[in-house]
Amino acid sequence: NAGVTQTPKFQVLKTGQSMTLQCAQDMNHNSMYWYRQDPGMGLRLIYYSASEGTTDKGEVPNGYNVSRLNKREFSLRLESAAPSQTSVYFCASSITGTGGRQPQHFGDGTRLSIL
Amino acid sequence: QKEVEQNSGPLSVPEGAIASLNCTYSDRGSQSFFWYRQYSGKSPELIMSIYSNGDKEDGRFTAQLNKASQYVSLLIRDSQPSDSATYLCASNQAGTALIFGKGTTLSVSS
Numbered sequence: 001n002a003g004v005t006q007t008p009k010f011q012v013l014k015t016g017q018s019m020t021l022q023c024a025q026d027m028n029h030n031s032m033y034w035y036r037q038d039p040g041m042g043l044r045l046i047y048y049s050a051s052e053g054t055t056d057k058g059e060v061p062n063g064y065n066v067s068r069l070n071k072r073e074f075s076l077r078l079e080s081a082a083p084s085q086t087s088v089y090f091c092a093s094s095i096t097g098t099g100g101r102q103p104q105h106f107g108d109g110t111r112l113s114i115l
Numbered sequence: 116q117k118e119v120e121q122n123s124g125p126l127s128v129p130e131g132a133i134a135s136l137n138c139t140y141s142d143r144g145s146q147s148f149f150w151y152r153q154y155s156g157k158s159p160e161l162i163m164s165i166y167s168n169g170d171k172e173d174g175r176f177t178a179q180l181n182k183a184s185q186y187v188s189l190l191i192r193d194s195q196p197s198d199s200a201t202y203l204c205a206s207n208q209a210g211t212a213l214i215f216g217k218g219t220t221l222s223v224s225s
Binding site for chain 1: 123146147149157158159160161164166203207212213215216217218
């Protein structure tokens with residue numbers, strides 16, 4: 001049982017390059033999320049998808065785009081990477097979305113460095 | 116802005132002691148609360164959830180919720196060096212995704 005799978009695990013980009021982070025879950029969850037985690041800042045929500053076909057902005061959406069490709073997959077795209085986007089990115093999923101009692105389950109993360 | 120607040124620590128306790136981790140939240144509409152453990156370099160792992168006022172016990176862990184005071188806590192009994200990690204408190208508020216605190220770092224010395 002893989003749970004939430006993120007690819008790649010590590011990536012180094014140059015400023016201005018573009019990149020898509022991939023996330024897939026095999027738990028038949030309806031909701032999926034992208035977070036970034038920086039030292040001292042905790043987990044900050046970038047975008048989320050409460051259900052297939054919907055996406056909403058989180059706390060820090062600038063510089064990112066997302067696609068909910070199907071129920072299993074939710075990708076995060078950096079169109080023009082900036083050093084401020086150096087971070088650890090986590091994808092998560094939950095059975096239901098907002099306000100529910102269902103916790104989120106996290107992938108292993110992608111460690112992204114922008115030079 | 117809806118917030119979840121935690122003392123960043125570090126909280127240092129000797130092996131075998133009780134570790135007490137605290138969390139406050141700003142939105143009275145919050146309905147569900149979760150504690151995650153995150154080891155250095157790893158992803159957050161769910162350890163407890165609580166929805167009603169009072170205590171909920173699971174092994175060495177006890178979560179406590181007081182909605183009137185907007186306060187959530189996690190007690191770890193018989194703390195072990197393997198409990199050394201960052202503990203994240205999160206609340207599930209109507210109309211939003213989980214809101215996370217910045218985490219409290221726990222260090223258990225042997």
